[in-house]
Amino acid sequence: MAASAKAVEEDDGKLPLKGVRVLDMTRVLAGPYCTQILGDLGAEVIKVDAPVRGDDTRAWGPPYAPYSKESGLTGPGESAYYLSVNRNKKSLALSFQHPSGVAALHKLLPTIDILVENYLPNTLAKYNLDYATLSALNPKLIYASITGYGQTGPYAPRAGYDVMVEAEMGLMHITGSRGGPAVKVGVAVTDLTTGLYTSNAIMAALLARARTGRGQHIDAALSDCQVATLSNLASSSLVSGERDSGRWGTAHPSIVPYRAFPTKDGEFLVGGGNDRLFGILCEGLGKGEWAGDERFRTNAERVANRVVLEGMIEEITRGRTTQEWLEA
Template sequence: MEQALEGIKVLDLTRVLAGPYCTMILADMGAEVIKVEEPVKGDDSRHFGPYVNGESAYFMSINRNKKSMTLNLKHEEAKAQLFKLVAQVDVIVENFKPGTMEKLGLGYDVLKEINPRLIYAATSGFGHTGPYSKRPAYDGVVQAMGGIMSITGQKGGKPTRVGPSVGDIMAGMFTSIGILGALRYRDLHGVGQKVDVAMLDCQVAVLENAISRYFVTGISPEPEGNRHASIVPFEPFDTYDGEIMLAVGNDNIWKKFCEVIEKPEWVDHEHFKTNPLRSKNYNVLRPMIAETLKVKPTSQWQFIFDEHGIPNGPINNIEMVVTDPQVNHREMIVEIDHPVAERIKVPGVPVKMSLSQGAVWKAAPLLGADTASVLMEMNDLTEADVELLRQKGAI
């Protein structure tokens, strides 16, 4: 099956998470991604645990489907090879602190002269403009500054960092979207452009109704625990033997919910019949629902709610997620063979396409595994040329 981005070549200068997550998305959809790493050390995330036979599981999870070559970007001969590669690729992605590429003589203004069709994508903490532009950032910093921590956690508790590194991951996702948009623009107009994505901007973009609530009320939202700020009931409840997540997203579902829990009198109750009323009277309604749901085990409630189309689910731990039949039917856990770590499992591709399905077809590369082949195939070097560059410290 042909993949959606087959034929697109990407030069990947990124490291750690935001940039590699972006290029992973592109690689999963068929782009040829050539990861450029620092000689000897490689991507920082190669040194993040846990390890399998000495290989970082962290690195392997987000660098599948890629090639790896090493270039010392401070070495003039390595830069000369990079320039040759830039002339042949469609996209270059980097997530250095703004100004770093310019100091190396590799900024967008230089590279677009070599390849006017080049899409130059840059992911950074605060973007390439603005008063914070030159500041370094990691996920925790932008989660804190972007407001998401202030609305996460138990009611009355301290601001809490979201478990996954959403500051990095959201930036990686938005960068991939920007690249796809720029490729489409190039299809229409024949020229590339710079895509500038800030982790902080992405956090602001995903605050959902927190910003609208602030502008409407003038009050900054605070953590609400597991409840939804404006939909009721929309949170976990204790059952006879555990917990169940319930999401009564509209008044029609509310009617069905009341019927199946044998509380028909709540359907048209003057305090509960609409979502605004349920939100207003949350402190009265919540304990009433809680008392009702305690009488049956979680599995029984799941069966009842599923039969009547009421959104619900168990609160799964990671072991439960990776063994879930729906998750596995959708191929969201896949096995691949790694030359050192051997058989490993990684998340699959979440975007399902009827004619050009992406796939995880290759394990993450060993450091510099493709240096010689890339330089020989794309830059017409010989084995002797490659060895000389290695001896000079350029690769």
């Protein structure tokens, strides 16, 4: 038994954040997703919930995971939404609007490595839970703030939700069918990418602290992260000086063929990302000669002749079922 217990206690390095303690003062998605990543990597995450109600997403259902009989709790259960971003966490219910709640957090603070919050800028200052106050109590504290529009600037006081930022910062403009209306992405991708960016920034701050002995304040914003993830589309507009051409459905503005094509009973997706793959695709379609056609020899030529090539491919793909093409 002693040898077994010792083996459990030994750090095998598979959880790189083991021994790191995180105070999670976030709600909904971007913040909880960030702290869940830290927990998955071994950190001890303590989620601060408001008494009685807790995180808004506890009520976002159905579906709900039913409470066990042993819990003694009644009601529909815990929402699937809440559970999706709050695993590997301990829970602490307190109100920092009450002096005793703030005192409890201040008492806990010397043991905390990372604090993540997603309140409007300056909201926590009136409770003495802002970075300036807490870093004076614990200079090694890494304090990450997640907001819609950042800690400074004209939009800083605004609340920000995923779908609003998708619309404002270009994502909905490029999402949807060609010629159709703008649509939001099926999952709250702006929240999720912000959570990823913030967790990455926290990792960098941990490395900086190991070198300097000091923590820092991380300012993460949904708007910033959404603009960053426009990536090559934003770069294309900046380089060309032209307005983005809008929505492409499953197609790609710079690669042809690269979209879904109709079959007898549905669709399947083709991606010919380079000349070699285009040649393989031509062979698979029974049209090997297309690879040598002067209209299609390079990707630039295929993009210029997009309508012609996609029409030729479509004529062939309609001849089989989706499953037949997948097995071809």
